[in-house]
Amino acid sequence: MSAAKLSVAELRAAYGQAQVLFDVSLEIAAGEAVALLGRNGAGKSTTFRAILGLIARRSGRIVFDGEDVSRLPAYEIARRGLGYVPEDRRIFSDLTVEENLQVGRQPPRSNAPTWTLERLFAIFPNLRELRGRAGARISGGEQQMLTIARTLMGNPSLLLLDEPSEGLAPRIVEQMIEAIREMKREGLSLFVSEQNLAFARLVAERVYVIEKGKIRFAGTMSEFDARPDVRDAYLAF
Amino acid sequence: MSFYFVQFVTGLASASSLFLVASGLSIIFGVTRVVNFAHGAFYMLGAYIGYTLIDRLGAGVGFWPAIGLSAFAVAAIGTLIEMLLLRRIYDAPELFQLLATFAVALVVEDLALLIWGPSDLLGPRAPGFKGAIDLLGQPFPTYDLLLIALAPLVLALIWLIFRRTTWGVLVRAATQDREMVAALGVNQKWLFTSVFALGVFLAGLGGALELPRQAANHTMDLQVITEALVVVVIGGLGSVPGTFLAAIIVSELNAFGILVFPKISIVLVFLVMAIVLIVRPWGLLGRAEAAARTASGAIISRWRPFGAPGRIAAALAVAFAALLPIAAGNYFVGVATEVLIFMLYAASLHFLLAGGGLASFGHAAYFGLGSYGAAIALKSFGLGMETAIVAGIVLGLVGALVFGWFCVRLSGVYFAMLTLAFAQIAWSIAYQWTDVTGGDNGIIGVWPSAWAASPARFYWLTLALSAGSIALLRAITFSPFGYALRALRDSTLRAETIGIERRRVQWMGFVIAGGFAALAGALYAFLKGSVFPDNISISLSIDGLVMVLLGGVGTVSGGVVGAAIYRSLSIWVISHTDYSRLVLGALIIVLVVMFPKGLVGAFEAWRSARTGARLQGQSP
Numbered sequence: 125m126s127a128a129k130l131s132v133a134e135l136r137a138a139y140g141q142a143q144v145l146f147d148v149s150l151e152i153a154a155g156e157a158v159a160l161l162g163r164n165g166a167g168k169s170t171t172f173r174a175i176l177g178l179i180a181r182r183s184g185r186i187v188f189d190g191e192d193v194s195r196l197p198a199y200e201i202a203r204r205g206l207g208y209v210p211e212d213r214r215i216f217s218d219l220t221v222e223e224n225l226q227v228g229r230q231p232p233r234s235n236a237p238t239w240t241l242e243r244l245f246a247i248f249p250n251l252r253e254l255r256g257r258a259g260a261r262i263s264g265g266e267q268q269m270l271t272i273a274r275t276l277m278g279n280p281s282l283l284l285l286d287e288p289s290e291g292l293a294p295r296i297v298e299q300m301i302e303a304i305r306e307m308k309r310e311g312l313s314l315f316v317s318e319q320n321l322a323f324a325r326l327v328a329e330r331v332y333v334i335e336k337g338k339i340r341f342a343g344t345m346s347e348f349d350a351r352p353d354v355r356d357a358y359l360a361f
Numbered sequence: 362m363s364f365y366f367v368q369f370v371t372g373l374a375s376a377s378s379l380f381l382v383a384s385g386l387s388i389i390f391g392v393t394r395v396v397n398f399a400h401g402a403f404y405m406l407g408a409y410i411g412y413t414l415i416d417r418l419g420a421g422v423g424f425w426p427a428i429g430l431s432a433f434a435v436a437a438i439g440t441l442i443e444m445l446l447l448r449r450i451y452d453a454p455e456l457f458q459l460l461a462t463f464a465v466a467l468v469v470e471d472l473a474l475l476i477w478g479p480s481d482l483l484g485p486r487a488p489g490f491k492g493a494i495d496l497l498g499q500p501f502p503t504y505d506l507l508l509i510a511l512a513p514l515v516l517a518l519i520w521l522i523f524r525r526t527t528w529g530v531l532v533r534a535a536t537q538d539r540e541m542v543a544a545l546g547v548n549q550k551w552l553f554t555s556v557f558a559l560g561v562f563l564a565g566l567g568g569a570l571e572l573p574r575q576a577a578n579h580t581m582d583l584q585v586i587t588e589a590l591v592v593v594v595i596g597g598l599g600s601v602p603g604t605f606l607a608a609i610i611v612s613e614l615n616a617f618g619i620l621v622f623p624k625i626s627i628v629l630v631f632l633v634m635a636i637v638l639i640v641r642p643w644g645l646l647g648r649a650e651a652a653a654r655t656a657s658g659a660i661i662s663r664w665r666p667f668g669a670p671g672r673i674a675a676a677l678a679v680a681f682a683a684l685l686p687i688a689a690g691n692y693f694v695g696v697a698t699e700v701l702i703f704m705l706y707a708a709s710l711h712f713l714l715a716g717g718g719l720a721s722f723g724h725a726a727y728f729g730l731g732s733y734g735a736a737i738a739l740k741s742f743g744l745g746m747e748t749a750i751v752a753g754i755v756l757g758l759v760g761a762l763v764f765g766w767f768c769v770r771l772s773g774v775y776f777a778m779l780t781l782a783f784a785q786i787a788w789s790i791a792y793q794w795t796d797v798t799g800g801d802n803g804i805i806g807v808w809p810s811a812w813a814a815s816p817a818r819f820y821w822l823t824l825a826l827s828a829g830s831i832a833l834l835r836a837i838t839f840s841p842f843g844y845a846l847r848a849l850r851d852s853t854l855r856a857e858t859i860g861i862e863r864r865r866v867q868w869m870g871f872v873i874a875g876g877f878a879a880l881a882g883a884l885y886a887f888l889k890g891s892v893f894p895d896n897i898s899i900s901l902s903i904d905g906l907v908m909v910l911l912g913g914v915g916t917v918s919g920g921v922v923g924a925a926i927y928r929s930l931s932i933w934v935i936s937h938t939d940y941s942r943l944v945l946g947a948l949i950i951v952l953v954v955m956f957p958k959g960l961v962g963a964f965e966a967w968r969s970a971r972t973g974a975r976l977q978g979q980s981p
Binding site: 203210216217219230274 | 527530531533534536537538540541542543544545546547548549663
């Protein structure tokens with residue numbers, strides 16, 4: 125697959141001396157939406173963090189848009205259009221909503237949709253009302269919207285979304301699904317980690333299953349549905 | 362009445378110049394988490410460069426542009442240091458940067474001496490602000506009025522920069538969560554450099570603006586760094602308005618304290634800092650320190666007790682050290698005794714800092730209490746050396762019990778600052794309670810008992826006590842108590858949930874470290890035959906940190922090795938050059954850049970790379 129947006133080959137990563145990723149290989153094609161499924165502690169967040177260079181990578185190759193980014197620092201990778209939305213949101217609580225968005229701002233990119241404050245407020249209408257409010261003083265659901273909007277401000281061409289539905293009220297999850305579909309319509313490539321299979325089904329076409337730091341399954345959503353044994357072995361549904 | 366008013370306004374003027382320096386320190390800490398010990402040195406450079414620029418260019422460009430140029434020159438020097446030195450070590454263990462900035466301060470001090478000579482340099486008066494006005498019948502310098510107006514202006518400017526510019530927003534975001542800022546594509550290197558430049562610019566400006574008030578001199582840096590640290594801590598680290606408020610409080614305390622309590626004026630600000638920290642653990646306007654967002658997990662090599670080869674090697678080292686007096690002369694034996702004492706002192710701090718994760722900036726307090734306890738027991742109560750040493754340890758333990766009880770209620774930098782405050786309080790008691798301590802004259806004639814009087818015998822006594830104590834500290838480190846202490850260091854929350862009582866364990870650790878430091882202090886009193894307030898000085902506390910950090914915080918024996926190397930080196934350097942600070946500072950800088958894990962840490966990394974470290978936690 126030469127048109128791969130992101131290609132990860134035999135990635136190993138470690139926290140200090142404890143290795144947590146074992147030869148993780150995966151690919152995301154341009155315009156594709158892929159889910160990374162696994163239980164708590166299976167290595168989903170670690171995979172994302174390792175791709176972005178936020179934890180020490182031991183070995184392996186990460187190619188983004190045809191360029192080897194394995195040795196680049198996180199900010200350089202982000203500047204090339206790889207957006208990352210962390211699981212724990214990590215809103216800058218002292219900054220206002222608008223200032224939070226300002227931190228994410230990067231110049232427009234030719235191969236990615238361009239987002240403005242106005243367009244983001246159209247997708248996440250709550251944020252418009254809250255633009256002057258401190259990040260610490262908005263609800264969890266609003267923080268989840270903000271963290272996504274903040275990353276979109278960087279006009280990424282691929283978005284790593286770490287458990288976007290975690291801990292959200294069903295009504296907010298619906299909004300989130302709608303927002304993700306809007307991003308897909310815009311041509312944004314997506315890599316979403318999830319424990320919530322129903323959510324993953326609604327947004328992704330292809331699946332990787334990770335357990336104990338190793339990729340255990342790769343295939344389309346329908347191939348995954350044909351393998352209940354995989355689901356039972358690695359996912360607690 | 363009018364006298365008090367003028368005193369108050371004078372206090373405000375001092376507050377202004379203090380604020381300029383302290384705000385820079387606060388900004389730098391807020392973003393980079395570096396306690397910039399060189400900040401005072403930059404302030405001093407501002408004054409010296411200002412003197413030269415006004416002298417050379419004053420006639421051409423005028424006084425005020427020359428002041429501004431000086432601040433920019435200092436900022437440029439600071440930027441260079443940040444890029445060449447600090448950038449390399451941001452990832453090193455916490456506090457390691459302190460070591461680097463400390464070294465920079467040493468180098469700058471001696472360079473200033475080389476360039477501008479030893480005498481004070483009196484700058485010109487500021488044009489237009491040379492005279493005094495009448496303030497309720499009292500003369501008051503107009504320049505001070507200008508300074509009073511300047512501080513709120515600078516505060517407003519800083520506020521605007523941080524609130525209204527993209528740069529300011531990025532900086533505030535980075536203060537809170539550096540990693541997230543990087544993940545959003547912001548180059549922190551550039552951000553850190555610019556923040557450091559701004560902070561240093563303010564220090565340089567403060568120094569240059571001080572010229573019309575006082576002559577540029579070589580003690581400016583130390584004076585101001587201590588006061589600025591106090592101000593930043595009282596105000597709340599990283600809070601510029603807090604710094605402003607605290608600068609006023611501290612300066613007014615200085616202005617009035619000297620009238621009301623001349624006896625304790627030196628210690629007043631430290632007393633206030635201690636009280637503020639006890640009542641408001643994060644300073645007046647500060648907020649709880651966000652847990653540093655670093656990759657979790659073991660980043661240090663695993664600590665193991667000595668196996669058979671380690672024990673044999675240690676025993677051999679002690680045996681070899683015991684043979685030294687046979688081969689060496691009295692001078693060398695004396696030096697070796699001193700090194701041994703400092704190995705024990707550093708080991709006790711290392712126990713607290715590396716084992717407990719508690720960075721004490723005032724460990725000299727317990728060393729000094731040990732010295733004074735022993736000296737007073739010997740001279741005032743006529744006890745023998747043996748009992749006097751015990752008395753010194755007891756005094757150190759009591760001091761650690763009392764001070765430690767308060768300190769363990771705090772953590773991180775605030776813990777460090779409270780320990781510093783207590784050390785300064787102890788120092789000022791030693792300095793000002795002349796009847797008991799002899800004040801500045803110290804206590805002299807503190808000599809060992811006859812059986813231990815010869816240099817060789819005192820050396821053996823010191824060797825036995827130091828080696829025994831260091832072995833004991835090691836044993837404690839690997840005892841259940843040591844595990845509890847280290848568990849609290851690595852994850853306070855998890856340790857507490859399995860039933861470890863944080864405050865009690867850390868308090869005990871504090872007391873143990875204090876007791877061993879006191880033993881070192883008592884031995885030092887008998888080695889030198891005298892005790893002075895210097896035994897409790899800030900520089901001795903800092904020396905302790907330098908030794909531990911140089912050896913390596915992530916290691917078991919870093920303190921002992923760091924002390925042996927640093928103390929021998931400094932004794933040797935001092936006896937061979939007039940510019941010992943320059944040489945020592947430069948050496949530390951080289952070591953810091955080459956071995957960011959400390960010397961022992963570097964050695965361990967080298968060894969484990971050689972034996973082919975196997976990964977723990979292989980996939981089953």
